[in-house]
């Protein structure tokens with residue numbers, strides 16, 4: 063049924079870069095056969111899922127939305143992919159994304175933009191716009207995204223779906239093509255909080271293949287989602303994310319959600335996190351710095367695209383011509399920014415200062431979480447903007463992640479849930495919930511209470 067739905071609507075939505083019809087049907091048949099034999103089935107047996115094209119999939123193309131990896135078929139599965147297979151999930155295919163996960167609209171994909179199912183002239187968010195759009199278009203009931211600065215939560219917000227960035231280290235990064243290694247985190251996307259929790263439980267947990275993976279038990283996210291109760295909780299409203307610059311309808315729905323939390327028995331307090339004002343500029347030094355280093359591996363020798371290999375050009379020319387042809391403008395912008403920020407003489411002023419800001423942000427969170435159980439804010443300042451509207455203005459594009467970036471900087475957990483439509487444009491608004499590291503269960507407890 064989901065493959066039929068994809069065949070029917072994906073021409074318009076373009077959530078998928080690759081639909082693995084054969085693989086999906088084979089997995090479904092395998093699940094049926096197991097069931098017929100009375101064998102033990104995985105926890106998500108037979109449930110279809112859309113996988114962001116940044117996770118490696120053995121035998122299935124993985125492009126990261128880049129020409130650089132066009133035609134690359136990985137010889138191995140990411141740990142997330144492997145766990146999905148072990149849970150007996152049916153992977154429908156790979157979803158569209160901004161190139162190497164850099165962007166907030168999927169307009170940076172080398173393979174065309176994804177359209178927001180609520181209004182096809184609008185962006186579905188990014189970088190994981192394909193994953194969230196596939197949920198909103200009912201092409202898949204579950205999806206996987208990655209969140210470096212907001213790429214799970216912001217697409218969830220603008221498509222009226224649920225998206226969770228787990229605690230950094232909570233879900234393995236092995237086989238997740240790196241953008242900014244200290245910030246990247248894979249996580250679940252779904253249409254309900256409980257669905258997200260079931261998927262979270264299936265992919266989370268320690269992985270010896272990822273040196274930053276946390277070796278602690280996974281918080282009981284499913285139990286928390288079923289609890290759906292905020293009585294007695296203390297919830298902080300981040301002052302820095304509740305002022306000017308937010309669309310009226312976004313503020314209105316946000317304040318209604320806060321009122322609802324109060325009615326449900328939570329105590330609401332205002333929380334001051336002054337360093338959050340510097341999170342965005344610090345992120346745009348740290349993320350490009352790590353990106354410039356991570357993307358150095360695309361040298362045209364080991365993977366993907368190779369241009370100018372004519373027997374006349376040397377290795378350096380081939381690498382340089384291939385990178386020129388393979389990377390899009392946003393990726394090039396980040397590589398140049400990062401290389402500059404890391405160069406000797408500038409390192410302390412840029413990268414060093416950004417790391418200090420990162421510490422201040424962590425301290426703001428520590429202070430806040432000494433007093434409250436979770437923090438809340440709008441997920442993103444506006445509803446889905448029009449395709450093309452911010453394409454030529456990187457600064458305007460970067461603002462989409464204003465509220466989500468601090469959690470990546472601190473490595474804690476964040477969720478976006480839909481809280482109704484903005485009256486002025488009829489488009490979905492998201493509520494962001496933030497919990498301390500390894501307290502991901504609190505997201506689900508609060509999210510399912512508000513849902």
Ligand code: GLN
Nearest residue numbers: 163164165210211212213
């Ligand atoms: N939009 C942000 C960026 O462009 C975040 C991307 C992400 O989370 N992958 O870097």
